[in-house]
Amino acid sequence: MNKIKTMLLVFIILVSSAVFSDESGADKRATIYLDDEERAIVLEEMRTFLSTIQKITQGIVADDMVQVSHAAKTMGNNASAGVSLSLIFKLPLGFKLLAADTHQKFDEIAIDASSFADREHALEQTSVLMKNCVSCHATYRIDLEED
Ligand code: HEC
Numbered sequence: 001m002n003k004i005k006t007m008l009l010v011f012i013i014l015v016s017s018a019v020f021s022d023e024s025g026a027d028k029r030a031t032i033y034l035d036d037e038e039r040a041i042v043l044e045e046m047r048t049f050l051s052t053i054q055k056i057t058q059g060i061v062a063d064d065m066v067q068v069s070h071a072a073k074t075m076g077n078n079a080s081a082g083v084s085l086s087l088i089f090k091l092p093l094g095f096k097l098l099a100a101d102t103h104q105k106f107d108e109i110a111i112d113a114s115s116f117a118d119r120e121h122a123l124e125q126t127s128v129l130m131k132n133c134v135s136c137h138a139t140y141r142i143d144l145e146e147d
Contacts, residue, residue, distance in 0.1 A: 033145035038087045069113035076107035098136045105129040
């Protein structure tokens, strides 16, 4: 029984990497194909990620841990609630896992900032969180699907 499950998993991974990666050009990242609206939703979330990181670092510099906590909270697990099923289906598993972990890490920054108000800790958490940004950007790119 377990063998069948493992084979099924390997099959799904092979099929999905065939669907999601198009590494033929100079850009070696895997391409995720989305429609115009879905791409705009993902990129808007990305720009919100960036402005949230800016607010967090600004809060750390100003020793305003309430600002750090509030900013981080806006990008926590509740932030991804409005994503459509069709978009969820098009995103590769690796992308979804990294995205979920990133929201989780924002929540941890929010909780710790309000519990401990420790700037150095918040800065370290932000640095670790940003490894997710770096790693996902090194792996995936988005392109418009053909219609
Ligand atoms: C789960 C994967 C993933 C994570 C995590 C992630 N990104 Fe992205 N991001 C992408 C992809 C894919 C693109 C599109 C890149 C492309 O098509 O070249 C993108 C694009 C962007 C853009 C450009 C937006 C635009 O309007 O063109 C910004 C800014 C950005 N990300 C910021 C961040 C920041 C800051 C973080 C971390 C807090 C982050 N991202 C985390 C996948 C991710």
